[in-house]
Amino acid sequence: MxxxxxxxxxxxxxxxxxxxxxxxxxxxxxxxxxxxxxxxxxxMPICNAYPGVMSGLADERLAAAIRAINANPAHSWTVAELAKAAALSRSSFFVRFREAVGVAPMVYLLTWRMALAKNLLRDKSMAVAEVAERVGYRSASAFSVAFSRYVGQPPAWYAAEEDV
Known part of the structure; x- marks a missing residue:
């Protein structure tokens, strides 16, 4: 640098x-x-040898899909919708996204939602149900299951642990 x-x-x-x-x-x-x-x-030099979000953002078409996810994480995204945003076929989009970013589009979406959820839970300005809705889950219980699977503990425990 x-x-x-x-x-x-x-x-x-x-x-x-x-x-x-x-x-x-x-x-x-x-x-x-x-x-x-x-x-x-x-x-940073963007190199295809190192997949990640920066590599995805360097690809104009993939960047459109990544920006769409980041701007509206609560939307019920499908690969077809993201492929359309990227102006690619579903299969081309999926392969190109996975190669550039290093994960499948839905895994990226989950990762983004969980990162947002962690921040919202740390902030303590919202109830778990509100966080769930904000990050794209229709119910607090569905969110709690997904969060627990991803983070290893329920959202309420995660929020309480941040106090310590």
Whole structure:
């Protein structure tokens, strides 16, 4: 990452903000760190030898499907709908997605939903049923089963454990 002037500038801004005791310092630091992460990810060489979301986003067609999932995780996505968003046949989309991202589209969707659910549960501003609905489950019990299978513990336990 050396020689990336944008990264250097952002690191300098973060350091300056850390040293200063200006109003809204925390908010500014959060935004600068978000930008720093984005720029670091953008600066990484994207290589087909390393599947992942960044490789998927580098593919224009797959990026459309990934953005659709990320923008609306509660939608009842099907491979056919995602393939349509990517302007590919279902089989071509499935193979291309799996090769680029490293997992099948529905596994990516599940992973994204569970990551969002974990954040919402940590935040403690919503009940489990609300989290379930927000991430695309029609019932709290279906969500609880999926979450428990994915995380290894029920959502209520996960939320309570975050207090410790």
């Amino acid at each position: 050396r020689g990336e002037s944008r990264l250097t500038t952002l690191v300098q801004l973060v350091m300056d903000e850390c040293r200063a005791q200006r109003p809204a310092r925390q908010v500014v630091l959060e935004r600068l760190l978000e930008l720093l992460l984005i720029e670091a990810l953008r600066s």
